[in-house]
Amino acid sequence: MSRLHVxxxxxxxxxxxxxxxxxxxxxxxxxxxxxxxxEGRQGIAQLFETETLPYEERKIAVAPGxxxxxxxxxxxxxxALLDYLQMFYKLGSAGRALKKLGAIxxxxxxxxxxxxxxxxxxxxxxxxxxxxxxxFVYDHVVMDAPPTGRITRFLNVNxxxxxxxxxxxxxxxxxxxxxxxxxxxxxxxxxxxxxEMPVQETVDGIAELxxxxxxxxxxxxNMVRPEMLDPAAxxxxxxxxxxxxxxxxxxxxxxxxFAGADRAGLVEELVDPLVAQAREHTERVALERLGRTEISGxxxxxxxxxxxxxGVDLAGLYRMARxxxxxxxxx
Amino acid sequence: xxxxxxxxARAEVNGAGAAGxxxxxxxxxxxxxxxxxxxxxxxxxxxxCGSGGVGKTTTAAALGVRAAERGRKVVVLTIxxxxxxxxxxxxxxxxxxxxxxxxxxxxxGGELHAMMLDMKRTFDEIVETHADKERARAILENPFxxxxxxxxxxxxxxxxxxxLGQLRARDEWDLIVVDTPPSRSALDFLDAPxxxxxxxxxxxxKVLMTPAKIGGRAGMKFLGVGMSMMSGxxxxxxGAQLLRDVQTFVSAMDTMxxxxxxxxxxxxxxxxxxxxxxxxxxxxxRDALREAAYFVERLAAERMPLAGLVLNRVHGSGAARLSxxxxxxxxxxxxxxxxxxxxxxxxxxxxxxxxxxxDSGQTGSRTADDPGTRTPSNTxxxxxxxxxxxxxxxxxxxxxxxxxxxxxxxxLLRLHAERMRVLARERRTRDRFTSLHPEVPVAEVAALPGDxxxxxxxxxxxxxxxxxxxxxxxxxxxxxxxxxxxxNP
Ligand SMILES: Nc1ncnc2c1ncn2[C@@H]1O[C@H](COP(=O)(O)OP(=O)(O)OP(=O)(O)O)[C@@H](O)[C@H]1O
Ligand SMILES: Nc1ncnc2c1ncn2[C@@H]1O[C@H](COP(=O)(O)OP(=O)(O)O)[C@@H](O)[C@H]1O
Ligand SMILES: [Mg+2]
Ligand SMILES: [Mg+2]
Numbered sequence: 001m002s003r004l005h006v007x008x009x010x011x012x013x014x015x016x017x018x019x020x021x022x023x024x025x026x027x028x029x030x031x032x033x034x035x036x037x038x039e040g041r042q043g044i045a046q047l048f049e050t051e052t053l054p055y056e057e058r059k060i061a062v063a064p065g066x067x068x069x070x071x072x073x074x075x076x077x078x079x080a081l082l083d084y085l086q087m088f089y090k091l092g093s094a095g096r097a098l099k100k101l102g103a104i105x106x107x108x109x110x111x112x113x114x115x116x117x118x119x120x121x122x123x124x125x126x127x128x129x130x131x132x133x134x135x136f137v138y139d140h141v142v143m144d145a146p147p148t149g150r151i152t153r154f155l156n157v158n159x160x161x162x163x164x165x166x167x168x169x170x171x172x173x174x175x176x177x178x179x180x181x182x183x184x185x186x187x188x189x190x191x192x193x194x195x196e197m198p199v200q201e202t203v204d205g206i207a208e209l210x211x212x213x214x215x216x217x218x219x220x221x222n223m224v225r226p227e228m229l230d231p232a233a234x235x236x237x238x239x240x241x242x243x244x245x246x247x248x249x250x251x252x253x254x255x256x257x258f259a260g261a262d263r264a265g266l267v268e269e270l271v272d273p274l275v276a277q278a279r280e281h282t283e284r285v286a287l288e289r290l291g292r293t294e295i296s297g298x299x300x301x302x303x304x305x306x307x308x309x310x311g312v313d314l315a316g317l318y319r320m321a322r323x324x325x326x327x328x329x330x331x
Numbered sequence: 332x333x334x335x336x337x338x339x340a341r342a343e344v345n346g347a348g349a350a351g352x353x354x355x356x357x358x359x360x361x362x363x364x365x366x367x368x369x370x371x372x373x374x375x376x377x378x379x380c381g382s383g384g385v386g387k388t389t390t391a392a393a394l395g396v397r398a399a400e401r402g403r404k405v406v407v408l409t410i411x412x413x414x415x416x417x418x419x420x421x422x423x424x425x426x427x428x429x430x431x432x433x434x435x436x437x438x439x440g441g442e443l444h445a446m447m448l449d450m451k452r453t454f455d456e457i458v459e460t461h462a463d464k465e466r467a468r469a470i471l472e473n474p475f476x477x478x479x480x481x482x483x484x485x486x487x488x489x490x491x492x493x494x495l496g497q498l499r500a501r502d503e504w505d506l507i508v509v510d511t512p513p514s515r516s517a518l519d520f521l522d523a524p525x526x527x528x529x530x531x532x533x534x535x536x537k538v539l540m541t542p543a544k545i546g547g548r549a550g551m552k553f554l555g556v557g558m559s560m561m562s563g564x565x566x567x568x569x570g571a572q573l574l575r576d577v578q579t580f581v582s583a584m585d586t587m588x589x590x591x592x593x594x595x596x597x598x599x600x601x602x603x604x605x606x607x608x609x610x611x612x613x614x615x616x617r618d619a620l621r622e623a624a625y626f627v628e629r630l631a632a633e634r635m636p637l638a639g640l641v642l643n644r645v646h647g648s649g650a651a652r653l654s655x656x657x658x659x660x661x662x663x664x665x666x667x668x669x670x671x672x673x674x675x676x677x678x679x680x681x682x683x684x685x686x687x688x689x690d691s692g693q694t695g696s697r698t699a700d701d702p703g704t705r706t707p708s709n710t711x712x713x714x715x716x717x718x719x720x721x722x723x724x725x726x727x728x729x730x731x732x733x734x735x736x737x738x739x740x741x742x743l744l745r746l747h748a749e750r751m752r753v754l755a756r757e758r759r760t761r762d763r764f765t766s767l768h769p770e771v772p773v774a775e776v777a778a779l780p781g782d783x784x785x786x787x788x789x790x791x792x793x794x795x796x797x798x799x800x801x802x803x804x805x806x807x808x809x810x811x812x813x814x815x816x817x818x819n820p
Contacts, residue, residue, distance in 0.1 A: 011383040011513060012618075111478050149513075160478070196782040197384075197413050228749075229742045237739050248740040252661035258653070266652070273649025274743040281746055283780040309752060311617070 002187035009191030024321035027068030113160030148205035187217025363639030363772035381612035397793035402439035415784035485523030615757035639772035655751035662744035
């Protein structure tokens with residue numbers, strides 16, 4: 001099973017949330033996972049209701065059921081570059097001078113590929129890190145990655161820096177990172193909603209990843225809403241059964257104390273709007289079904305997470321993690 | 332005769348309380364009337380901004396269609412439109428120039444052009460128009476230019492500004508509607524150009540520039556003072572070739588930097604002009620409205636003219652007088668069955684007509700054959716407080732005693748309860764915004780069940796945006812007041 005899980009998807013579909021839930025799910029049963037973010041947005045800290053994450057791996061949660069642990073790290077390209085310089089060139093003060101001059105900012109800005117190599121490089125380092133006994137420090141590393149539109153370029157660091165650095169340590173670093181990212185050790189997961197645009201982006205994004213020979217993992221359909229009524233039932237409510245529905249409605253409302261003398265009139269006014277809402281519901285369900293068909297056409301494992309009506313708090317996050325486990329994400 | 336249960340009564344009171352706050356919010360916020368903005372010949376630019384996925388592109392396109400059909404000569408600059416929307420407007424080919432949109436009603440004398448921004452091409456064009464041939468070629472071929480033009484965070488924003496400036500300069504249209512890039516923060520649109528500017532103004536660039544400035548063409552051959560100081564570590568890290576590329580790039584761009592900043596400043600002033608109207612688009616969700624509030628504050632600080640907030644994808648209900656709590660209680664009464672007088676057609680069997688009963692935990696029939704796409708079994712929305720049947724024992728409340736009409740009706744009621752919860756949540760988030768910014772006019776646009784990807788859909792959105800009466804008909808505020816009148820005589 002893969003150990004580096006890269007979570008992408010259209011903006012706002014729940015990448016950060018799903019990445020966190022996945023990290024929790026993979027940490028169950030005594031495992032240790034590292035959840036990393038790369039866009040400097042402190043999304044993980046917000047989600048776990050903790051203070052701003054430093055550039056340092058720290059424990060932020062225990063897995064559902066106890067035992068396992070989730071660590072978190074906000075990777076910062078500038079810091080990663082300084083670390084890197086320090087590690088390979090012992091550039092203590094020269095490194096700081098470069099930073100002061102704005103060289104590092106310059107380098108990571110003008111060449112986004114360079115920035116990406118540093119970010120993915122750090123994640124790969126965590127994936128391969130071993131303790132003194134030769135065991136992996138983290139069983140899994142989960143990355144809250146850039147959105148679909150940028151993910152292939154982000155991961156395809158080798159191509160991105162090839163034109164910039166044809167030789168030298170950056171070039172070598174890019175190649176080493178690339179080897180991990182293209183290996184079965186990595187899996188890129190796509191988060192989507194069952195709406196037209198996110199589904200389209202998912203399909204296009206997966207095609208791009210495949211073309212770049214990057215390993216695609218699974219699709220996570222997020223914010224799924226339950227199907228409550230189907231079109232045939234709604235048709236019946238609107239036509240043949242309309243009067244009977246009105247009567248049942250009137251009786252039920254009477255039992256629960258709704259309206260008095262005026263009930264008949266009120267109920268009459270309610271039936272059509274209720275049926276109209278049911279129609280919108282079935283229309284939406286039909287569109288969602290089309291989306292599901294497209295996604296299943298991708299031939300990938302698929303997980304579904306329901307829409308949490310009041311947003312995602314910590315309890316909701318654990319629930320999502322349990323759900324992912326139940327659906328076999330850790331298998 | 333009617334006995335209101337304690338719970339339901341309390342829920343009703345709570346509901347009314349929330350609705351009261353809402354009513355205040357409504358009073359405080361004025362309604363955005365978009366047609367006068369579109370019709371006013373002094374309005375020359377409309378900018379649609381907001382955080383990602385809220386409907387900026389859709390709103391921009393819908394406003395373009397509406398303004399054109401009301402007689403104005405309009406160009407819409409879209410950025411990253413949904414593919415089908417682009418196809419339906421005939422702008423799915425990226426050639427970076429406006430194309431006439433067919434299918435528009437031109438009887439009022441208007442017309443519509445539309446284009447999709449190609450940021451790299453826009454950047455290339457700037458280079459080509461502002462540098463001589465040889466220099467332009469050197470820039471376009473430089474790997475750093477290629478990286479910057481395709482991927483600098485902010486290039487898209489910058490190029491959108493640039494294109495807006497170009498369209499305005501052509502003076503061929505009397506209204507330009509601009510969409511903004513799909514960045515996570517609406518502020519990026521305003522910040523990115525100056526970020527690029529300050530980057531190009533940065534210390535390090537100056538260091539890199541020094542030799543080229545002193546020695547001109549010949550100076551490019553060796554490294555200047557600043558460079559040689561750094562060249563040791565940098566060379567080690569990047570390799571000498573890379574450093575040379577950076578320097579070539581920087582010196583080749585040198586002549587253009589001033590031009591970039593001048594034009595960015597000019598466009599910024601254009602955005603402050605009275606002929607510009609900003610529309611902040613948001614979905615009735617916490618994050619989106621928080622972003623919208625930041626943006627509104629920022630516009631005020633920059634003295635940029637805000638027309639109002641478009642609250643997109645809002646849910647409504649024609650049955651808002653029936654509260655969620657009461658709908659659920661009634662659905663429960665139907666499920667409990669026995670108390671309900673049998674309706675004449677109750678003998679007819681509707682089982683199998685597929686009322687997907689939520690309480691049974693079966694949310695889909697596709698479960699069995701495809702475990703991979705299984706809808707998670709129902710855990711009930713948190714905080715729903717819905718009176719669920721005891722989970723023990725018989726898992727299916729659709730006991731044989733419950734006839735099919737009752738089940739159907741209960742389904743309608745549950746669906747309605749869900750809708751009312753969505754309404755309440757959207758109302759709360761909206762209230763937070765309006766109490767913070769009561770001065771901002773608001774227009775609501777209903778959520779359509781499907782996506783918007785043709786002219787008819789855009790017209791429908793434009794219509795909903797312009798006609799804001801529905802909001803006063805079906806707001807829960809009035810409905811609850813109504814309900815109170817009838818329920819507690
Ligand atoms: N299953 C869910 N049910 C309800 N709300 C959800 C669910 N998943 C995510 N959300 C909410 O949707 C919003 C967006 O989620 P999140 O920040 O994880 O998305 P993202 O893809 O990381 O966004 P961005 O593209 O901005 O990084 C958040 O408010 C989050 O709480
Ligand atoms: N009122 C609405 N009802 C239904 N769907 C909508 C509505 N507004 C926008 N959409 C859909 O939402 C998606 C995102 O809209 P888009 O305009 O591309 O957002 P943005 O430009 O802000 O990223 C599109 O698929 C669009 O069709
Ligand atoms: Mg995120
Ligand atoms: Mg858009």
